[in-house]
Amino acid sequence: MQKMPQWADVVLIPLISLILAATLSALVILGIGEDPIAAVNMMIKGSLASTYGWGYTLYYATNFMFTGLAVAVAFHARMFNIGGEGQAMIGGLGVALVALYIPWPHWSLALVFCTIGAAIFGAAWAYIPAVLQAKRGSHIVITTIMFNFIAAALLNYLLVNILIPEGSMDPATANFPEATHLPTLHDLLAPFGIKFSKAAPANVSLIVALLAAFAVWILIWRTKLGYEIRAFGHSESAAKYAGINPVKITVIAMLISGGLAGMMAINVTLGESERLILNSTEGAGFIGIAVALMGRSHPFGVILASILFGFLYQGGAELALWTNIPRELIVVIQALVIMFTGALDNMVRMPLEKLFVALRKET
Amino acid sequence: MLEFFQDFITVSDSTLRLSTPLLLACLAGLFSERAGIFDIGLEGKMLAAAFFSAAIAAVSGSVWLGLLAGISASLALALLHGVASITFRGNQLISGVAINFLAAGMTVLIAQSWFKQGGRTPSLFAGGRFKEITLPFADTLASVPILGPLYADLISGHSILVYVALATVPLTWWVLYRTRFGLRLRAVGEAPEAVDTAGVSVIGLRYSAVLICGVLCGIAGAYMATGLQAGFVKDMTAGRGYIALAALIFAKWRPWYALSSCLLFGFLQAIALRADLIEKYLGFKVQVHLLDALPYILTVIILAGFVGKAIPPRAGGEPYVKER
Numbered sequence: 042m043q044k045m046p047q048w049a050d051v052v053l054i055p056l057i058s059l060i061l062a063a064t065l066s067a068l069v070i071l072g073i074g075e076d077p078i079a080a081v082n083m084m085i086k087g088s089l090a091s092t093y094g095w096g097y098t099l100y101y102a103t104n105f106m107f108t109g110l111a112v113a114v115a116f117h118a119r120m121f122n123i124g125g126e127g128q129a130m131i132g133g134l135g136v137a138l139v140a141l142y143i144p145w146p147h148w149s150l151a152l153v154f155c156t157i158g159a160a161i162f163g164a165a166w167a168y169i170p171a172v173l174q175a176k177r178g179s180h181i182v183i184t185t186i187m188f189n190f191i192a193a194a195l196l197n198y199l200l201v202n203i204l205i206p207e208g209s210m211d212p213a214t215a216n217f218p219e220a221t222h223l224p225t226l227h228d229l230l231a232p233f234g235i236k237f238s239k240a241a242p243a244n245v246s247l248i249v250a251l252l253a254a255f256a257v258w259i260l261i262w263r264t265k266l267g268y269e270i271r272a273f274g275h276s277e278s279a280a281k282y283a284g285i286n287p288v289k290i291t292v293i294a295m296l297i298s299g300g301l302a303g304m305m306a307i308n309v310t311l312g313e314s315e316r317l318i319l320n321s322t323e324g325a326g327f328i329g330i331a332v333a334l335m336g337r338s339h340p341f342g343v344i345l346a347s348i349l350f351g352f353l354y355q356g357g358a359e360l361a362l363w364t365n366i367p368r369e370l371i372v373v374i375q376a377l378v379i380m381f382t383g384a385l386d387n388m389v390r391m392p393l394e395k396l397f398v399a400l401r402k403e404t
Numbered sequence: 405m406l407e408f409f410q411d412f413i414t415v416s417d418s419t420l421r422l423s424t425p426l427l428l429a430c431l432a433g434l435f436s437e438r439a440g441i442f443d444i445g446l447e448g449k450m451l452a453a454a455f456f457s458a459a460i461a462a463v464s465g466s467v468w469l470g471l472l473a474g475i476s477a478s479l480a481l482a483l484l485h486g487v488a489s490i491t492f493r494g495n496q497l498i499s500g501v502a503i504n505f506l507a508a509g510m511t512v513l514i515a516q517s518w519f520k521q522g523g524r525t526p527s528l529f530a531g532g533r534f535k536e537i538t539l540p541f542a543d544t545l546a547s548v549p550i551l552g553p554l555y556a557d558l559i560s561g562h563s564i565l566v567y568v569a570l571a572t573v574p575l576t577w578w579v580l581y582r583t584r585f586g587l588r589l590r591a592v593g594e595a596p597e598a599v600d601t602a603g604v605s606v607i608g609l610r611y612s613a614v615l616i617c618g619v620l621c622g623i624a625g626a627y628m629a630t631g632l633q634a635g636f637v638k639d640m641t642a643g644r645g646y647i648a649l650a651a652l653i654f655a656k657w658r659p660w661y662a663l664s665s666c667l668l669f670g671f672l673q674a675i676a677l678r679a680d681l682i683e684k685y686l687g688f689k690v691q692v693h694l695l696d697a698l699p700y701i702l703t704v705i706i707l708a709g710f711v712g713k714a715i716p717p718r719a720g721g722e723p724y725v726k727e728r
Contacts, residue, residue: 069510073517121497169704179707180716182444182497183653186646187700187707194697201693330501367516367523372509376502384488384499391492 044394055335055342055382057389062377069373075366083363084356094355096226096241101325102351103243103308106250108329109347110257111302113338117261118294119274124170124185125302126326127192128163132303133310134196135162137204137317140217140310151221155311156249156304163303164296166192171295175288181295189326200319213318223312246308250347253301254340260297261340270294302326324372328354331375334382350375409550411681413557415674420562421632423670424569425450425624425641429648430655430662431576432620438580438657439613440593440719444500445485446621447645448507453478453625455511458525458636459518461532467630470532474629475622481507482618490610493723504645512638525629525636534563534631563631565623572620576659589613593717596724606724624648650703657717669699 067077088094108125115122122128135158145151170184200212209215223244227237261267273280273290281287309321328350335349336342357371381389429446436443453474461470481503488499512523519525539560546556580586592599592609600606628644629636651669655661675682676695683689 069513073513121495123497123501173704173708177707177709179704179709183649184704184707186444187650187704190643190646190700191697191704194693194700197696198691198693202691327501327505330498334498365516365520367512369509369512369523372505373513374509376505376509379498379505380484380488380502384494384496384502385492387492387494388488 045397049393049397051337054386054389054393055337057393058381058386059335059378061389062374062381065377066370066374070366070370073366075364080360080364080366083359084352087359087363088352088355091238092236093238093241094359096238096243097355097358098348098351099226099243099247100241100308100313100351101354102347103247103250103312104305104325105328105332105347105350106254106344107305107308108302108326109332109336109343110254110329110340111298111300111326112329112333113336113340113343114257114261114270114301115294115298116333116338117267117274118270118290119277120174120291120294120298121182122167122185122295122298122302123182123330124167124188124299124326125305125329126322126324127185127189128166128299128302129305129322129326130192130196131166132159132163133306133317133321134199135159135303136306136310137214137217140221141214144218145220148221148223152223152245152249152307152311155221156307159303159306160300161303163306164300166303167295167299168292171292171299174295175291197319200317204317213314214316217311217315221311222315223307225312242313244308244312246312249304249307251344253304254344257301258340266293302329328375331378331382335378408685409553411678411684413553415671415678415681416558417561418674418677419667419671420558420566421670422673423666424566425628425632425644426648426651426670427569427663427666428565428572428620428624428627429645430651430666431572431659432617432624433649433652434576434655434657434659434662435589435613435620436617437652437720438593438717439589439610440596440717440722440724441485441489441610441614441617442496442500442721443485443614443617444497444646444649445481445503445507446617446648447641447643448500448504449478449481449618449621450625450628450645451504451511451639451641452481452507453622454629454640455515455525455625455636457622457626458528458532458629459515461528461630462519462526462635465531467528467532467534470630471623471626474626475619478622478625479615479618482614482621486611486614489723490607490614493725496721496723508639511636515636515638523638528630528634532630533634534565534627536561536563537567563627565627565631568623569627570663573659573663576662580659585612590717593719596719600724600726610724621645647699650699653703653716654706656715672698 070077070080088098111125112122136155139155139158140151166188170181170188173179173184174181204214205212206215226243227239229245230237269285269290273285273287277287305325310317314321332343332346332350335346353371353374357368360366361368429450433443433446456477457470457474460473461467485499485503488494489496515523515525542556542560546552580590588599588604588609592606596606628640647669651662651665654665672695676692679690679692
C-alpha cells in the first residue's frame with residue numbers, strides 16, 4: 042500500500058522542498074543586509090520582463106536541460122554522475138574540432154554534426170568511469186569527480202599549447218567559420234512576426250534540448266532499454282535475475298548520460314561564444330544535479346527545473362550588476378535545492394507520510 | 405651537489421607545507437568513511453573553515469580565536485551532513501555535494517557583506533597568522549653539514565599546525581586500532597548491524613565520527629588561510645578536499661598510508677610550482693597541466709584496481725535502518 046497519493050509524491054514534496062530552500066535563501070539575503078523582496082522583484086524584472094531577459098533565461102535553461110537530463114538518466118540506473126562538468130568540457134572539444142576543421146556549407150549541417158561530435162566526446166569521457174564501475178567496482182562518483190579535474194587539466198593544456206591560434210595570447214581556439222553561426226531565437230521567431238531581442242544568446246540549441254528531453258522520455262518509459270535501465274536502478278539483483286546484463290546497462294546508461302552532458306556544448310560553444318574558451322561550462326554540469334533532483338528525474342520536471350534555474354541564473358547576474366549581492370547567491374540557492382530535494386528528502390517526506398496515513402484512518 | 409641539496413630542501417619544505425591541509429582533510433575523511441559515512445564535503449568544510457578563521461583572525465587579531473571559529477564553522481557543516489545522512493538517512497553523496505556548494509557560495513556572500521573586498525578577507529598580519537616555530541637548537545645546529553640544514557630548514561620552522569597534522573597520524577592510528585572507541589568505529593563502517601546487536605549506538609558512533617571529521621577539516625581550512633596563506637580568497641581550497649579524498653583512496657583508508665599518499669600529492673603540488681627543477685635535473689620538460697592532473701589520474705588507476713585493490717569500508721554510504 043502506498044503511504045501517499047501519487048500527486049503528493051510528485052508535486053507536493055518538491056514544492057515544499059522548494060519553499061524551504063527559498064525561505065532559507067531569503068533569510069540569507071536578509072542576513073547580508075539586503076531586502077529579499079526587492080531582490081526577487083529585480084530578478085523577475087531582469088530575467089522575465091523583457092525578451093532580452095527571457096533570451097538569457099532560456100539560454101541558461103538550455104544548458105541545464107542537457108546536464109539535468111544527463112544526471113537524470115544516470116539516476117534511473119541508480120548511478121550518480123557527478124562528472125557532467127567534465128563531460129560537457131570535453132563535449133566542447135568535440136564541437137570545436139568538428140566546427141573548426143570541417144568546412145560546413147550551412148549551419149544546419151554544422152549543428153547536426155557538432156551535436157554528434159559533442160555527444161561522442163562527452164560519452165567517451167563517461168566511458169572509462171562507466172567501465173571501471175561496471176567491471177571493477179570503482180565507485181562512479183569518485184571516478185567522475187577525478188575525471189572532471191582531468192578534463193579541466195587536459196582542456197587547459199590543449200587550449201594553451203595546441204589549439205590556440207598563432208600569435209594569440211588568449212587561451213581559446215580560433216573563431217568558428219561564419220557558416221556555422223547558429224540562428225538565435227530572434228532569427229527563428231522573426232518569420233512568424235514575433236519580435237525577440239537580438240542581443241540575447243538563446244538559440245536553436247533550445248529546440249535540440251527539448252527534442253533531447255522528449256527522446257529521453259521515449260527512451261526511459263517507452264523502450265526495452267529504458268525498462269532495463271529502470272529495472273536495474275530499482276534492484277540490481279532482480280535485474281540480473283531477469284537476464285539483464287548489469288555491465289551493459291551501466292555502460293550504456295553512462296554513455297547516454299555523458300553524451301547528453303556533452304551536448305550542452307552546442308549551446309555555449311557553437312551557439313554563444315563561437316569558439317572554445319576556458320571554463321565554458323561555468324558549473325552548469327553541477328547545476329544539472331540540482332535540476333535532476335528537483336525534476337524528479339523526469340524529462341518534463343527537468344525542463345521546468347531548468348527554466349527555474351535559468352531564471353535564477355539570469356536574475357542572479359542582474360542582482361550582481363545592480364546590487365551588493367554577489368553572483369554566488371545562486372550557488373547558495375543551488376546548494377539549498379540540492380540539500381532539500383536530495384539529501385533531506387526524508388525530512389519532508391516522513392512527516393507528510395504520517396499525515397496522510399493519519400488522514401486516511403479518519404475517513 | 406650543494407645546489408641539488410638546497411633545491412631538495414626547498415622542495416621538501418614546500419611539500420611538507422602543501423601536504424599539511426591534505427593530510428588533515430584526509431584523516432578527517434578517514435574517520436568519517438571508516439564509520440560508514442561517505443564524505444565528499446571535505447572541500448566545503450575546509451573552505452568554510454578557511455573563511456571563518458581568516459575573518460575572525462582579521463577582526464580580533466588573534467589567530468587562535470580564528471582557529472576556533474574555523475573549527476566551529478566546519479563542525480556546523482559536519483553536523484548538517486550528519487543530520488542529512490544519519491538522522492534522515494539521506495544520500496550521503498548528494499549531501500556532500502550540497503555542502504560543497506553551500507560553503508562555496510556562503511563564504512563569498514558573507515565575505516562581501518562583512519569586508520566589501522570582492523569576496524576576500526583583509527590580509528592578515530603578525531597576530532592573525534600562525535608563526536613559524538623554530539625548534540630547539542635549530543640555529544646552533546644549522547652549521548652542521550647535511551643534517552644541520554635538514555633539521556633547521558626542513559624539520560624546524562613550520563607553523564604549529566604542521567606539527568599538529570603530523571602528530572594526528574599516530575594519534576589516528578592509536579585511536580582506531582588501540583582503543584575500544586576505534587574498534588567500534590571501524591565496526592560500524594563494516595557491519596553496523598553487529599554493533600547494534602552488541603547494544604552500542606550506531607547513530608552515536610557515526611555522529612562522533614562525522615564531528616571528528618569536522619574538527620580536522622576545520623584545522624585544515626584554518627591552516628590554509630592563516631598558515632599557508634595570509635587571508636581568505638574566494639575558492640581558495642581549489643579542489644584540495646577532492647585531492648584529500650583521492651589520497652584517502654590511495655591510502656586504502658589507513659592512517660600511515662594516508663601520510664605517505666598526502667606527502668606524495670603534496671610533493672606533486674610542490675613540484676608543479678617549481679617545474680623548472682624537473683628540467684634542470686632530469687633534462688626534460690613536464691607539462692604543468694600533467695602534474696596538476698597526476699593525483700587524479702593516479703587515483704583512477706588505483707581505483708581501477710591495477711595496483712593493489714582499494715576496498716572501501718563495506719557499509720560505506722548506506723544509511724543504517726534498525727531491524728524491527
